[in-house]
Amino acid sequence: MEYTKPLARLIEYFQKLPSIGPKTAQRLALHVIKMPENEVKNFANALIEAKTTISYCDICFNMSSSNPCEICSNPARNKSVICVVAETKDLMAIEKTNEYLGVYHVLQGLISPIDGIGPDDIRIKELLFRVNQNNVNEIILALNPSVEGEATSLYLTKLLKPFNVKVSRIAFGLPMGSELEYVDEMTLARALEGRVEL
Amino acid sequence: MEYTKPLARLIEYFQKLPSIGPKTAQRLALHVIKMPENEVKNFANALIEAKTTISYCDICFNMSSSNPCEICSNPARNKSVICVVAETKDLMAIEKTNEYLGVYHVLQGLISPIDGIGPDDIRIKELLFRVNQNNVNEIILALNPSVEGEATSLYLTKLLKPFNVKVSRIAFGLPMGSELEYVDEMTLARALEGRVEL
Numbered sequence: 001m002e003y004t005k006p007l008a009r010l011i012e013y014f015q016k017l018p019s020i021g022p023k024t025a026q027r028l029a030l031h032v033i034k035m036p037e038n039e040v041k042n043f044a045n046a047l048i049e050a051k052t053t054i055s056y057c058d059i060c061f062n063m064s065s066s067n068p069c070e071i072c073s074n075p076a077r078n079k080s081v082i083c084v085v086a087e088t089k090d091l092m093a094i095e096k097t098n099e100y101l102g103v104y105h106v107l108q109g110l111i112s113p114i115d116g117i118g119p120d121d122i123r124i125k126e127l128l129f130r131v132n133q134n135n136v137n138e139i140i141l142a143l144n145p146s147v148e149g150e151a152t153s154l155y156l157t158k159l160l161k162p163f164n165v166k167v168s169r170i171a172f173g174l175p176m177g178s179e180l181e182y183v184d185e186m187t188l189a190r191a192l193e194g195r196v197e198l
Numbered sequence: 199m200e201y202t203k204p205l206a207r208l209i210e211y212f213q214k215l216p217s218i219g220p221k222t223a224q225r226l227a228l229h230v231i232k233m234p235e236n237e238v239k240n241f242a243n244a245l246i247e248a249k250t251t252i253s254y255c256d257i258c259f260n261m262s263s264s265n266p267c268e269i270c271s272n273p274a275r276n277k278s279v280i281c282v283v284a285e286t287k288d289l290m291a292i293e294k295t296n297e298y299l300g301v302y303h304v305l306q307g308l309i310s311p312i313d314g315i316g317p318d319d320i321r322i323k324e325l326l327f328r329v330n331q332n333n334v335n336e337i338i339l340a341l342n343p344s345v346e347g348e349a350t351s352l353y354l355t356k357l358l359k360p361f362n363v364k365v366s367r368i369a370f371g372l373p374m375g376s377e378l379e380y381v382d383e384m385t386l387a388r389a390l391e392g393r394v395e396l
Contacts, residue, residue, distance in 0.1 A: 003290070004262040010248040013241040017226050028215050030287055032245060033252050033261060040249040043211040044242035047230060050208040051238040054231050063231060064202040089228055092201070 007033070059130070061106040061123050063088045071095075071103055078102045080137040084127065084156065086110050086144065094142060102140070105130065110148035111155055119155060127156075131163050138166040145172045145190070205231070257328070259304040259321050261286045269293075269301055276300045278335040282325065282354065284308050284342065292340060300338070303328065308346035309353055317353060325354075329361050336364040343370045343388070 003011060007029055014025035032040055056062070057069035060082075064070060071077055081102030085091050091104050109122040130136065139160055143149035153169055160167050173191035174183055183191075201209060205227055212223035230238055254260070255267035258280075262268060269275055279300030283289050289302050307320040328334065337358055341347035351367055358365050371389035372381055381389075 002268060002293075004252060004264065004268060006244070006248040006251045006263050007261065010244045013244045016237075018229050019222060019225065024217060026287065026290065027217065029248065030261070031216050033248060035249070037249055039214075040245055044245045046204070046208045046211045047238055047242045047245075050204040050227065050231060051233070051235055053204045054202060063205065063228070065204050066202065070200060070202060089224065092224065095200075 056106075056108075060104045061108055061126070062091055062104055076101070080135055081140065082127070082130065082136055082138070083140040083142050085142050086149070086152075090142065090144075102138075107143075107152070110143060110146075111152045112148045122152075124156070124159070128159065128163075131160065131165060136163075136165050138168060141167065141169045143169075254304075254306075258302045259306055259324070260289055260302055274299070278333055279338065280325070280328065280334055280336070281338040281340050283340050284347070284350075288340060288342075300336075305341075305350070308341060308344075309350045310346045320350075322354070322357070326357065326361075329358065329363060334361075334363050336366060339365065339367045341367075 002008075010029040010032065011022070011025045014020050014028045015022060020028070032043075035043075053065040054063050055065070055067065057064050057067055057072055059068045059072045062069045062071060066073065078101050082105050083091075083094060083100060083102055084105045084107060085094065086107050086109060088106055091106055094100050094104075105123065105127045107122045107124065107127070109117055111117060111119055111122065127139075131139070139156075141153045141156060143153050157167055171194055172187070173194055174180065174187065180188070200206075208227040208230065209220070209223045212218050212226045213220060218226070230241075233241075251263040252261050253263070253265065255262050255265055255270055257266045257270045260267045260269060264271065276299050280303050281289075281292060281298060281300055282303045282305060283292065284305050284307060286304055289304055292298050292302075303321065303325045305320045305322065305325070307315055309315060309317055309320065325337075329337070337354075339351045339354060341351050355365055369392055370385070371392050372378065372385065378386070
């Protein structure tokens with residue numbers, strides 16, 4: 001089948017985006033053609049504006065159009081608590097809970113020897129620099145419960161030992177609303193291991 | 199949670215697209231920010247180009263950047279067989295089979311009294327005009343097996359009776375690879391009804 005050229009090109013661009021397959025790409029492209037012209041232009045401008053104005057915060061490596069980012073420059077945020085995450089999307093997930101009032105440190109990756117990613121390839125020295133410079137009381141490790149996440153947590157815990165700072169890790173266990181019967185064994189094992197006294 | 203402004207705006211635009219929820223919109227927007235700048239600019243241009251250059255074919259109402267469209271202007275396509283579809287996406291689905299060598303007529307909708315869409319709101323008179331003007335031998339109705347599709351097929355069949363033209367409808371029945379046991383009753387009933395002599 002041959003798409004008319006500009007349509008083929010648009011479908012191709014949509015398909016390059018993550019989780020967009022050929023069927024969805026076609027649906028999105030057809031939708032764009034039915035959108036009002038000024039809406040399409042605004043969308044195109046939003047793409048360019050986001051790409052050209054957003055960069056990484058020099059302090060925490062969060063994505064932002066300002067530097068330092070909105071969180072680092074917010075006087076209401078507690079600078080003595082740093083939550084360490086792997087990616088900006090993890091920071092966003094935590095922000096959505098509206099429960100955390102400290103600041104962040106985005107590692108921009110996790111240690112993964114199999115992918116050739118060592119401690120120097122992610123923002124670990126920048127974290128140590130922050131801990132060294134400022135009055136940091138607590139580091140909360142909020143990394144995925146994966147091999148890479150665990151390895152990175154372990155590495156950071158060791159590295160942070162010499163500094164006089166509390167290091168904690170978010171809890172792993174049963175997700176809310178789940179049923180013990182159906183939860184996988186790994187999760188249940190971690191939940192048992194992480195039991196808290198009442 | 200507050201996204202940095204240009205990111206919030208981009209997420210908003212992605213979310214307006216069909217089948218894109220807030221989580222996917224965020225993932226797509228974050229991906230765009232990590233794309234090389236010239237790729238983002240090309241994507242933005244592809245959006246604008248597709249929107250501004252693609253219109254509807256005056257003959258068959260297919261979307262195209264040329265008029266008549268690539269299919270109508272292709273001398274290898276058999277102009278005496280017209281396949282009637284509801285939307286451009288249905289035309290594309292048929293083109294992908296590489297089995298059909300006739301031309302199309304895109305109705306741009308289906309008769310749906312409940313949504314206030316009558317025969318005059320879709321491209322039916324334009325179809326009759328084509329049948330009247332040219333040497334059309336066969337009209338193949340390829341409309342969805344839904345209430346609206348059935349109603350439109352019925353209406354067109356009646357309307358096309360007076361013209362000396364063969365009217366057929368694509369087959370409804372068991373999809374390939376399906377199992378009789380698991381197919382819904384409606385489909386099975388249609389498959390029985392549509393049985394062919396061997």
